[in-house]
Amino acid sequence: MPYLPAGFEVPPFLPHELGFAEGCHLRELRLQCCTDCGRFRQPPAPRCAHCRSNRSDWTAVSGRGEIYTYTIVRHAANPVLREALPYNVVVVLLDGTEGVRLVSNLIDTAPEHIRIGQRVVLHWDIRDAMPLPCFRLDPDVESTHG
Numbered sequence: 001m002p003y004l005p006a007g008f009e010v011p012p013f014l015p016h017e018l019g020f021a022e023g024c025h026l027r028e029l030r031l032q033c034c035t036d037c038g039r040f041r042q043p044p045a046p047r048c049a050h051c052r053s054n055r056s057d058w059t060a061v062s063g064r065g066e067i068y069t070y071t072i073v074r075h076a077a078n079p080v081l082r083e084a085l086p087y088n089v090v091v092v093l094l095d096g097t098e099g100v101r102l103v104s105n106l107i108d109t110a111p112e113h114i115r116i117g118q119r120v121v122l123h124w125d126i127r128d129a130m131p132l133p134c135f136r137l138d139p140d141v142e143s144t145h146g
């Protein structure tokens, strides 16, 4: 069951985001990487913000990381999301990416148990047959709350 309600529609992917979508179908978290300067582009963009190159590749990353920040949503701007309240939105700092942060959701964790700095691992949330990256607490790291 997807983290957010079935009626919540994911916006269509833009042409410069298709490498990410292809990775999702293969359950591989891919980040756009500038072919010229080697920096990651997240979110994906047609041009590199550092060197203005329009050339890029897609690089798979582990999907491990830590919670950089998060919020608990208690008022749904989109009526479709009301049944999911309260839900979380986390920003995950991805390992091995020199600072790339991914906006996502953390599953299987009550809002009061989420903390900045917690280690997380990738989990594929299936929405309309499309796997999308979300996260769960790293089971190999001892819990620090409680």
Ligand SMILES: [Zn+2]
Binding pocket: 034, 035, 036, 037, 038, 039, 048, 049, 050, 051, 052, 053
């Ligand atoms: Zn570049």
